[in-house]
Amino acid sequence: MADSGVQYHHHGRFKVHGGVLPDAVTAYQTFGDVSNPCIVFPTCYGAKLALGSQMYLVGENKALDPRRYFVVTFALFCNGEPPPYNGPYFPAVSYADNIRAQYAVLQHLGVSKVRCAIGFSMGGQQAYHWAAMYPDVVEKFVAICSSARTSPHNICFLEGPKAAMKAGADFAEGHYTAPPERSIRAFGRAYSAWAYGQAWFRQHLYKFGGAYPTLDAFLREVWEGRYVANWDANDMLALLETWQRGDISLVVPGVEDFAGALAGIRARGLIMPCRTDLYFCPEDSELEVAGLRDGELAVIESVWGHAAGGGANAEDVTFVTQHVQAFLED
Numbered sequence: 395m396a397d398s399g400v401q402y403h404h405h406g407r408f409k410v411h412g413g414v415l416p417d418a419v420t421a422y423q424t425f426g427d428v429s430n431p432c433i434v435f436p437t438c439y440g441a442k443l444a445l446g447s448q449m450y451l452v453g454e455n456k457a458l459d460p461r462r463y464f465v466v467t468f469a470l471f472c473n474g475e476p477p478p479y480n481g482p483y484f485p486a487v488s489y490a491d492n493i494r495a496q497y498a499v500l501q502h503l504g505v506s507k508v509r510c511a512i513g514f515s516m517g518g519q520q521a522y523h524w525a526a527m528y529p530d531v532v533e534k535f536v537a538i539c540s541s542a543r544t545s546p547h548n549i550c551f552l553e554g555p556k557a558a559m560k561a562g563a564d565f566a567e568g569h570y571t572a573p574p575e576r577s578i579r580a581f582g583r584a585y586s587a588w589a590y591g592q593a594w595f596r597q598h599l600y601k602f603g604g605a606y607p608t609l610d611a612f613l614r615e616v617w618e619g620r621y622v623a624n625w626d627a628n629d630m631l632a633l634l635e636t637w638q639r640g641d642i643s644l645v646v647p648g649v650e651d652f653a654g655a656l657a658g659i660r661a662r663g664l665i666m667p668c669r670t671d672l673y674f675c676p677e678d679s680e681l682e683v684a685g686l687r688d689g690e691l692a693v694i695e696s697v698w699g700h701a702a703g704g705g706a707n708a709e710d711v712t713f714v715t716q717h718v719q720a721f722l723e724d
Contacts (some may be wrong), residue, residue, distance in 0.1 A: 396460065398424040400443045403499045410471070411639070412486025415479060420495045421469035424503070425452055426460030431509035433458050433722075434524060434532075436468040436496065438515035438704060439633055442624065443469050450705030451512075457718040463509065468496045470516065472632040481628050482568030487636050489523045490645045496520075497528060510722060511661075512536035514703045515673070516633070519544070519640045525661040526642040536664045536718055539694070539703030541674045542682050543652055544640040548673055551588055552634055558584040559627060574627050581630065582617035591670025591699035599697070656685035664721045666714060668694040668702040692717045 400423050408418035423443050435458060441447035448467045451457040458465045471487045479485065500508070508531050511524035518540020525535040526542075541548075559565060562577025587595075594600070606612040621630065643655040663686050667679035676693055683689040694710055696702040702710040 396424075396426055403495075403502060405495060405498060408491075408495065410485055410491040411488040413479075415471075415485065418471070418495060420471070420492075420499055422496075422499055423448075423467045425458075425465040425467075426463055428464050428503060428505065430462060430464040432500070432505045432507065433463045433465045434468065434496065434500070434508050434511040434521070435465055436492070436511075436513045436517045436520040437470055438513065438517045439637060440620070440625070441469075441517075443467055445624065450711055451715065451718070457715040457722075458512070463722075464505070466500065466503070466505075468492070468499070468520075470520075470633060470636065471495065472629045472636065484628065484632055486639075487632065488639050488644075489520055489636060490527065492520060492636070493523045493527050493645075496524075497531075506531070508532045510534040510536060512538070512718065513540065514538040514705075515540055515700065516637055516640075518674075518703075519637070522642050522659075523640075523645060525659045525663065526646050526655055529658070529660045532661045534662045534664070534721065535659075536666065536721065537679075538666045538714060539668050539671050539674055539700050540665075541640070541678055542642045542656060544638055545674075545678055547675075549638045551673070552638055555581045555584040556631060556634055559631060565627060568628050568631075570627065573622070575622055578621045578625070578627055578630070579618040581627075582621050583613055586613055586617040588672050589699060589701050591668075591672070591697045593670065593697040594699060597697065653685055656682060657687060659686055661688075663689040664692060664717065665689055666692050666694060666703065666717065668696050668699060668710075670697055670699045671702070673700045690721070 403420045405418040408415045511521040511532050513521040518537035521535040521537050522542040525532045558580040559577050564574040565577040600612040643652040646655050649655045665679045665683050667676040683691045694702045696710050698707045
């Protein structure tokens with residue numbers, strides 16, 4: 395498949411929710427031929443293009459096959475900016491800011507229509523925003539373990555890892571001069587229990603077939619290690635706050651409520667919650683589908699909780715792949 399590698403689009407001065415970025419940059423990667431129908435696939439929280447985070451759905455015979463589609467993966471803002479807007483001074487960013495920037499990249503690539511906007515978690519919230527903000531561009535969208543609006547419960551749970559990070563002595567209110575490892579480790583532990591269903595822990599699936607002999611080994615190597623190795627603490631908090639602000643009713647001109655924003659989406663939607671997701675519960679997805687003009691619900695029946703939609707379990711990836719393929723071909 396034709397893989398562009400990670401590319402960087404410079405927007406110049408770019409207005410965002412909390413101010414102005416002097417040189418905003420959107421990282422993206424393309425797969426396939428630009429003449430094919432375009433699929434937009436933004437990242438979720440904790441995903442980086444360079445680490446191949448999107449590849450569980452992109453590839454030959456996968457949900458998003460580059461032989462049939464032109465797939466464009468986008469990284470969220472908040473991977474760092476030069477002074478004076480770096481670290482704790484990075485301005486607040488919204489989903490709408492990201493979608494406007496992504497749309498500019500598509501224009502640069504010569505794409506005028508999006509066959510489908512698809513994403514998992516924060517990526518799914520971006521897919522919802524694509525459909526709400528560009529109704530004349532987006533034909534379909536898929537939200538996997540996600541929502542059109544971040545619920546009060548979701549906002550509340552995110553306050554836990556946020557508080558753990560900020561309370562760390564080495565975080566220094568964001569003015570650290572070396573990676574605040576203790577704070578990042580605390581963040582990871584506070585976050586870890588939310589990613590899976592209770593049955594997942596009851597079945598000791600955190601051992602991954604013996605890879606991690608104890609729960610503590612799993613927490614240390616997976617949840618502490620992944621963030622310590624790959625992420626900046628201020629970036630993690632900035633992304634988390636973008637997540638907390640998610641609400642399509644705030645981005646559609648002339649719409650005053652959430653119900654109106656849902657009803658105004660013209661694109662056909664496939665909404666795929668997991669039965670045991672503690673972030674985006676299936677009951678919320680049922681309400682959203684009921685409010686869409688043309689929405690389809692497909693529940694992932696899995697004990698893997700939120701992680702079921704992110705490539706953590708092969709059986710769940712197969713379920714998602716089959717439903718996405720059928721939805722795209724219909």
